[in-house]
Amino acid sequence: MSLQGNALVAQSGGPSAVINNSICGVIETWLDSGRQGKIYAGISGIKGVLNGDIVDLAAQRREDVAGLRYTPGAGIFSCRYKVSAVDHEKLISILKKLNIRYFFYNGGNDSMDTAYKTWRAAADAGWEMRVIGVPKTIDNDLPFCDHSPGFGSAAKYIAATVRETGIDLESVSTKNKVTILEAMGRDAGWLTAASALSRRFPDEAPHLIYLPEVPFYKESFLSDVERVYKQLGYCYVVVSEGISDENGEYCFTSGAVDAFGHVQLSGVGIALKDMVEREIGIRARCNTLGTAQRAAMHFASKTDADEAYMAGKTAVEYALAGKSGVMVTLQRASDDPYRCVCSEVELDKVANIEQKLPVEWINEQHNYVTDEFIRYARPLIEGEVAIPMKHGLPNYVRLDFSKGRVSID
Amino acid sequence: MSLQGNALVAQSGGPSAVINNSICGVIETWLDSGRQGKIYAGISGIKGVLNGDIVDLAAQRREDVAGLRYTPGAGIFSCRYKVSAVDHEKLISILKKLNIRYFFYNGGNDSMDTAYKTWRAAADAGWEMRVIGVPKTIDNDLPFCDHSPGFGSAAKYIAATVRETGIDLESVSTKNKVTILEAMGRDAGWLTAASALSRRFPDEAPHLIYLPEVPFYKESFLSDVERVYKQLGYCYVVVSEGISDENGEYCFTSGAVDAFGHVQLSGVGIALKDMVEREIGIRARCNTLGTAQRAAMHFASKTDADEAYMAGKTAVEYALAGKSGVMVTLQRASDDPYRCVCSEVELDKVANIEQKLPVEWINEQHNYVTDEFIRYARPLIEGEVAIPMKHGLPNYVRLDFSKGRVSID
Numbered sequence: 001m002s003l004q005g006n007a008l009v010a011q012s013g014g015p016s017a018v019i020n021n022s023i024c025g026v027i028e029t030w031l032d033s034g035r036q037g038k039i040y041a042g043i044s045g046i047k048g049v050l051n052g053d054i055v056d057l058a059a060q061r062r063e064d065v066a067g068l069r070y071t072p073g074a075g076i077f078s079c080r081y082k083v084s085a086v087d088h089e090k091l092i093s094i095l096k097k098l099n100i101r102y103f104f105y106n107g108g109n110d111s112m113d114t115a116y117k118t119w120r121a122a123a124d125a126g127w128e129m130r131v132i133g134v135p136k137t138i139d140n141d142l143p144f145c146d147h148s149p150g151f152g153s154a155a156k157y158i159a160a161t162v163r164e165t166g167i168d169l170e171s172v173s174t175k176n177k178v179t180i181l182e183a184m185g186r187d188a189g190w191l192t193a194a195s196a197l198s199r200r201f202p203d204e205a206p207h208l209i210y211l212p213e214v215p216f217y218k219e220s221f222l223s224d225v226e227r228v229y230k231q232l233g234y235c236y237v238v239v240s241e242g243i244s245d246e247n248g249e250y251c252f253t254s255g256a257v258d259a260f261g262h263v264q265l266s267g268v269g270i271a272l273k274d275m276v277e278r279e280i281g282i283r284a285r286c287n288t289l290g291t292a293q294r295a296a297m298h299f300a301s302k303t304d305a306d307e308a309y310m311a312g313k314t315a316v317e318y319a320l321a322g323k324s325g326v327m328v329t330l331q332r333a334s335d336d337p338y339r340c341v342c343s344e345v346e347l348d349k350v351a352n353i354e355q356k357l358p359v360e361w362i363n364e365q366h367n368y369v370t371d372e373f374i375r376y377a378r379p380l381i382e383g384e385v386a387i388p389m390k391h392g393l394p395n396y397v398r399l400d401f402s403k404g405r406v407s408i409d
Numbered sequence: 410m411s412l413q414g415n416a417l418v419a420q421s422g423g424p425s426a427v428i429n430n431s432i433c434g435v436i437e438t439w440l441d442s443g444r445q446g447k448i449y450a451g452i453s454g455i456k457g458v459l460n461g462d463i464v465d466l467a468a469q470r471r472e473d474v475a476g477l478r479y480t481p482g483a484g485i486f487s488c489r490y491k492v493s494a495v496d497h498e499k500l501i502s503i504l505k506k507l508n509i510r511y512f513f514y515n516g517g518n519d520s521m522d523t524a525y526k527t528w529r530a531a532a533d534a535g536w537e538m539r540v541i542g543v544p545k546t547i548d549n550d551l552p553f554c555d556h557s558p559g560f561g562s563a564a565k566y567i568a569a570t571v572r573e574t575g576i577d578l579e580s581v582s583t584k585n586k587v588t589i590l591e592a593m594g595r596d597a598g599w600l601t602a603a604s605a606l607s608r609r610f611p612d613e614a615p616h617l618i619y620l621p622e623v624p625f626y627k628e629s630f631l632s633d634v635e636r637v638y639k640q641l642g643y644c645y646v647v648v649s650e651g652i653s654d655e656n657g658e659y660c661f662t663s664g665a666v667d668a669f670g671h672v673q674l675s676g677v678g679i680a681l682k683d684m685v686e687r688e689i690g691i692r693a694r695c696n697t698l699g700t701a702q703r704a705a706m707h708f709a710s711k712t713d714a715d716e717a718y719m720a721g722k723t724a725v726e727y728a729l730a731g732k733s734g735v736m737v738t739l740q741r742a743s744d745d746p747y748r749c750v751c752s753e754v755e756l757d758k759v760a761n762i763e764q765k766l767p768v769e770w771i772n773e774q775h776n777y778v779t780d781e782f783i784r785y786a787r788p789l790i791e792g793e794v795a796i797p798m799k800h801g802l803p804n805y806v807r808l809d810f811s812k813g814r815v816s817i818d
Contacts (some may be wrong), residue, residue, distance in 0.1 A: 047583070078733065080583050160803060164482075168424055171424060291694065381800075
């Protein structure tokens with residue numbers, strides 16, 4: 001099983017609050033394994049590797065690496081880039097030059113596609129290299145996982161924000177009587193659904209939740225809002241950015257398309273706010289948290305952060321044990337007490353498949369989630385991450401990539 | 410100086426994360442003063458008082474009252490309502506019936522106008538009643554104050570969010586290269602400016618800040634963004650919801666007007682995002698935190714929370730000492746170490762006046778703030794409030810207003 005050589009780690013896709021926990025898990029586990037091989041980082045994902053933008057992580061201070069455990073964003077930078085056949089040739093040549101025998105790729109569905117293709121390309125080129133995917137997505141849509149690292153923190157932040165802005169709404173509903181919160185998650189409603197964790201009393205926010213898994217009907221939405229408003233005097237709605245009509249078409253798009261062919265969404269919250277004001281005639285407000293949902297480390301879930309680290313650590317352990325072509329998964333070993341362990345799934349099974357919120361966890365009226373979802377999600381948001389503060393703000397680390405740069409030629 | 414009778418406290422205007430600290434300060438100081446008089450709450454501000462929606466706060470559990478120190482929203486509910494001459498007659502009759510001799514009103518500029526008019530109406534009616542205003546506004550625009558309770562917490566939350574989403578932007582700028590964050594504060598740029606507290610390194614977010622105190626020029630904005638983008642590959646902009654043109658007209662309004670005649674703003678962030686995409690041709694994103702800015706108790710400033718409590722406590726002390734017709738103010742006694750004390754100002758001086766960000770604290774290019782502003786604002790965001798957690802979320806209190814209801818007739 002022993003394979004001598006170096007390791008490379010890279011991140012891709014949108015960050016989560018805890019994505020760097022996984023990177024930290026990879027780096028620390030590699031460095032502490034006592035192996036001779038170096039560990040490199042591809043700066044800005046596979047695109048950085050292709051550009052030769054690679055650093056030897058031994059040049060970083062260990063305390064800065066440790067600081068990745070409480071630092072949001074992609075600590076070694078990320079990209080959104082679809083690798084082509086021409087790229088693969090160049091990629092393999094770079095990996096050979098640096099004697100990369102262990103390749104760790106941290107990201108979501110698209111990134112696992114990249115990892116899978118890199119693994120295949122290496123095999124086709126006769127280059128022995130172990131490839132392990134490390135899962136990440138606030139969208140919680142990676143298949144074969146009980147849940148994805150990154151989801152718990154985004155869920156905790158959105159639930160806290162809905163609780164706080166819900167209390168705000170009910171305490172001063174004389175002006176804007178409806179609050180619409182737009183949640184990330186284009187095709188999977190997990191994060192939108194997580195807002196339900198906020199509610200302790202029947203009249204507390206959120207009152208209505210609209211998910212991409214079931215068709216959105218304008219008429220049902222308006223009558224739902226009107227009913228809650230008549231009952232309480234205010235109404236709090238959480239809506240997924242990716243709600244779709246009965247034909248599966250997004251209700252609101254900007255027309256643009258990204259590198260992976262995904263349609264760019266835009267302005268669901270604002271559109272619904274305008275609709276409520278125009279059609280019901282009551283004043284509404286829209287909160288669009290945007291990237292704060294995937295970056296709010298100041299209120300991340302400790303459970304999530306620890307599991308993200310565990311996923312990175314396990315990736316190295318799997319690779320050193322001879323595994324390859326797999327993504328680490330999280331499996332729920334026990335519900336009460338909650339306990340989570342790692343397992344694995346073949347990269348080609350996971351690539352480009354989205355795991356949606358089960359329709360059984362959506363109520364009959366298609367405007368809320370069931371208690372079963374709450375039981376599933378609640379343990380994932382437990383605990384808070386201790387963060388060093390300076391001048392009243394989280395003092396996040398920043399690695400110095402002017403150090404340890406490698407030369408390919 | 411001794412005046413026997415009961416007290417009434419009420420809140421009005423938009424809440425801050427720490428507004429309930431002031432209410433708690435009023436209630437606890439009154440209850441602990443050993444006076445015979447009751448302390449009532451007007452539920453939903455002056456409008457609730459007029460509707461006879463009044464409760465005896467002795468009916469609440471003391472631990473719930475204490476819990477107001479970590480609970481956002483308006484704990485005794487709020488309103489936006491301009492009191493008329495007819496209302497005043499009814500108001501005085503209700504205050505007489507309940508033998509209200511101490512009247513505490515917690516809010517911003519408009520609320521101090523209400524407090525002043527209530528004071529005058531009582532005097533005109535020959536009803537001896539001491540009226541004290543307790544300041545509150547995340548906008549930080551109350552005059553005669555070094556700063557307003559509520560500002561520090563909103564400033565801390567927005568600065569943390571800009572730091573986190575800024576790190577997110579710089580770590581994955583391949584897709585959306587410009588982030589626009591829209592900040593509250595219609596005519597005063599304090600909160601927008603506070604985002605600058607986030608920046609530790611010259612290339613860190615925010616890169617550009619646009620304030621309502623100076624005219625906004627579309628051409629300057631676009632060339633600023635393009636310059637930063639060319640230099641760094643990304644650009645983070647924070648903009649006030651109330652930016653105005655050279656004639657002092659809001660750049661973006663919805664056309665609607667509120668009870669106090671204020672024009673309703675809408676969609677500055679989205680408008681600028683669209684402008685960047687259309688005119689510069691680079692993809693942008695907009696984060697609109699909305700009411701989260703004034704409700705995010707989970708990351709409130711301890712300094713701010715303690716000062717809000719002190720303002721409420723001082724209001725009762727002032728009233729018991731015979732003062733009336735004044736608002737409590739916060740004055741900076743010392744910069745290093747930072748120390749803040751209470752003082753007072755006549756209600757008629759403060760009502761309806763907005764204290765704007767000094768133009769000297771805005772840079773020459775009108776696209777950032779000076780270090781002097783940073784020195785001013787930094788102490789206000791120090792410290793965090795300990796909040797009891799349950800199931801991974803802040804377990805905020807909710808007073809029970811079915812208890813202690815009074816009958817007016």
